[in-house]
Amino acid sequence: MNIYINGTAVISAQNHLGEEAFPKTVHVPFDDHFRAQEPSYKEHIAPNMIRRMGRAIKMGVSAALRTLEDAGISEADAVVCGTGIGCFEDSEKFLLSIIDHQENLLTPTAFIQSTHNTVGAQIALLIKCHQYNMTYVQRGFSFESALLDAMLLLAEGEAKHVLTGGIDELTPGYLTLQKRAGYIKSSAYTGERLRDDPTPGHYLGEGAGFFVLSSLQTTATYARLQAVTLLHNPASLALAVNAFLQEQGLEPAAISLVLTGHSGDVRYESQMQALQLGYLNGCPQLDFKQYCGEYMTSGSFALWLAASLLKTNSAPPALISSGTVPTNIAHVLIVNHFRDDDYSLILVSRC
Amino acid sequence: MMQTRVFITGSGIISAIGQNVDETLSSLRACRTGIRKIKHLQTVHRDEFVAGEIDLSLDELMHKLGVYSESYTRGSLLGMIAAREAVTSAGLKDINEARTGLISSTSVAGMTRTERYYKELFENTKHLGCIDTHDCGDSTLHIAADLGITCFITTISTACSSAANAIMLGARMIKSGKLDRVVVGGTDALSKFTLNGFHTLMILDREWCSPFDDQRRGLNLGEGAAYLVLESEAEVKRSGKPVLAELRGYGNANDAFHQTASSPEGFGATLAIRKALAVAAMEPSEVDYINAHGTGTPNNDLSEGTALIKVFGDRAPLFSSTKAYTGHTLAPAAGIEAVISLLSLKHNVVFPNLNYQNPMKEFSLVPVTGLLEGVKLDTILSNSFGFGGNCSSLIFSKASA
Known part of the structure; x- marks a missing residue:
């Protein structure tokens, strides 16, 4: 069966408030992390809730509700979320209060919001969706697991419109800890190609990307979500990509653009580099983490980008890392990975 | 579409009432609770609350498994114990001879370790490894590595329904032909984080919990892990192995009422039960026994009881909650109760709802x-x-x- 992306919205380090699929000016953070440019929440969330909610919840709920609007629907048949670290800000807050107050005189708000299913739950509450509700939390597979589940729901006929997305937030504490663990670059990002970076560490990012996946094509349809696969520690990424494309009856030459998840951390890039210089060498490529940073659900940013490029049938040359994108964008392949363990392939095609 | 049936061929469990399936059965038959004074968790509340804590230290858990590394959190170790038992009992010798996945679940994740060293993480390098074991995916990766599973790995976190959703996804992956076999369940260890969290919500009972009792005061927390091995009909026929049971139905719904409270009319619960019956193509009258969620909080038991009446009318089947044995183990609760349900099926026995005295005034439902x-x-x-x-x-x- 065909599965369509009928709506999407994203919150990332880029400014997405304009009309264009991608802002005319690319935002370079000149910092060691990509903080999301948060939209105004007041159109979608009540003021008292905005004050109470952690950023992951606000970003997730806001992106989800904007996605429904974009798809021109007011309700969904299922809500399926993915998040790598969940509501970290609330977890930190409650944990610190436990430590600072020796487990006494605590208030429950941060605890209530710290559970990983909070974003999905709040979406269900706000749109009164009593149907299927799920949250995936498997590092670099969190968003992609949600996508697989959403596709399964559509194939089963359990749902016609599934609201699905990925959310992760960065907090000062999380950033500091990631630095102490040696995962973050010691310098600021200034716009260079991530694939060429010879140093360890990545630039931490955050964001929320949501989608309405449907079994029906509408006037709002962006693209067709053709296939998703998760690869845990693949022996050869190139062979896996080859098998994936063959299953779809495609050769690398048919791919108009590859969205490559180079993290910029030289320690984890050998498979990606081999693929980029070898099997997919002839394909135009775009290193999407230059625009959103590295986080466990960065695949949701990549899918938003793929859907937007396919809908507008244009790829701003300034974004492209290598090659020339053909005039007609037919298939976009996303090759993502998290720390050389969790690889995922997503094929998105023009309708 | 011709749909395969989904069979359960193995189970494994560890909780406060036993470190394997046999011990669990003995405790249940003896109506013996595992909820007692807290011994291993370092908390100022240890004399204030009881809990279903497993009487093994972190070192003892590692020794039991024969693994020794700081990178195993208590949740990972509990999960590995239960998952190993499940795979062994299913007789899976070569884990990758068929497409075999792991769908685990957790809500506490690595918090048990993070909460001990959080401040230190910013001050010295001694426990920096915590940063890599904090997230929910970590325990699943350890269990997968221990079992040799690489084909499909994911983790679900939907609070106290997590393991039910892992079991459900496993069945759907098999029915859709994406997997032949799948290890499904969940793991959570007792933590200061959850103990204090539930305490701030004022839903912990200081004494033994009494689900469905009119005077119920709240829940007792527990810890544990439980996994099932699900296999497709074709896989079971190929191997000719005996099956424990068939997973006939599953339903997932959302109450969409409140972040932490259930609706008094049990809307989400009713819908989930009805969906499961629809998938099973069964009438309510075909259900012989219900292992209830029955946490012992005023809110849950009222909401769940109302849902049971909505679905089953005045002819509710036998039901009981087994939370008063194990405590509420959070993410793995549905896995633990699945293993207990399989024991009930196999031995034709219903384990009683402990500590029950007074019928709830809202309805006439009385547990076993x-x-x-x-x-x-x-x-x-x-x-x-x-x-x-x-x-x-x-x-x-x-x-x-």
Whole structure:
């Protein structure tokens, strides 16, 4: 069966408030992390809730509700979320209060919001969706697991419109800890190609990307979500990509653009580099983490980008890392990975 | 579409009432609770609350498994113990001879370790490894590595319904032909984080919990892990192995009422049970026993009881909550109760709802309060409801392939 992306919205380090699929000016953070440019929440969330909610919840709920609007629907048949670290800000807050107050005189708000299913739950509450509700939390597979589940729901006929997305937030504490663990670059990002970076560490990012996946094509349809696969520690990424494309009856030459998840951390890039210089060498490529940073659900940013490029049938040359994108964008392949363990392939095609 | 049946061929469990399936059965038959004074968790509340804590230290858990590394959190170790038992009992020798996945679940994740060293993480390098074991995916990766599973790995976190959703996804992956076999369940260790969290919500009972009792005061926390091995009909036929039961139905719904409270009318619970019955193509009257979520909080038991009346009318089947044995183990609760349900099916026994005295004034539902042996049990419904309105129900039936 065909599965369509009928709506999407994203919150990332880029400014997405304009009309264009991608802002005319690319935002370079000149910092060691990509903080999301948060939209105004007041159109979608009540003021008292905005004050109470952690950023992951606000970003997730806001992106989800904007996605429904974009798809021109007011309700969904299922809500399926993915998040790598969940509501970290609330977890930190409650944990610190436990430590600072020796487990006494605590208030429950941060605890209530710290559970990983909070974003999905709040979406269900706000749109009164009593149907299927799920949250995936498997590092670099969190968003992609949600996508697989959403596709399964559509194939089963359990749902016609599934609201699905990925959310992760960065907090000062999380950033500091990631630095102490040696995962973050010691310098600021200034716009260079991530694939060429010879140093360890990545630039931490955050964001929320949501989608309405449907079994029906509408006037709002962006693209067709053709296939998703998760690869845990693949022996050869190139062979896996080859098998994936063959299953779809495609050769690398048919791919108009590859969205490559180079993290910029030289320690984890050998498979990606081999693929980029070898099997997919002839394909135009775009290193999407230059625009959103590295986080466990960065695949949701990549899918938003793929859907937007396919809908507008244009790829701003300034974004492209290598090659020339053909005039007609037919298939976009996303090759993502998290720390050389969790690889995922997503094929998105023009309708 | 011709759909395969999904069979359960193995189970594994560790909780406060036993470190394997046999010990669990003995405790249940003896109506012996595992909820007692807290011994291993370092908390200022240890004399204030009781809990279903497993009487093994972190070192003892590692010793039991024969693994020694700081990178194993308590949740990972519990998960590995239960998952190993499940895989062994299913007789899976070569884990990758068929497409075999792992779908685990957790809500506490690595917090047990993070909460001990959090401040230190910013001050010295001694426990920096915590940063890599904090997230939910970590325990699943350890369990997968221990079992040698690489084909499909994911983790679900929908609060207290998590393991039910892992079991459900496993069944759907098999039915859709994406997997032949899948290890499904969940793991959570007792933590200061959750103990204090539930305390701030004022839903912890300081004494033994008493689900469905009119005077119930709240829940007792527990810890544990439980996994099932699910296999497709074709896989079971190929191997010719005996099956424990068939997973007939599953339903997932959302109460969409409140972040931490269930609706008094049990909307989400009713919907989840009805969905599970629809998938099983069964009438409510075909359910012989319900292993209820029954946490012992005023809110849950009222909401769940109301849902049971909505679905089953005035002819509710036998039901009991086994939370007063194990405590509420959060994410793995549905896995633990699935294993208990399989024991009920196999031995035709209903384990009583402990500590029950007074019927709830809102309705006439009365749980089973004494051990019932020799009951004809063909089909069992198991409920799990969580924060965020996540409600899931599972239906298990006696079966042979």
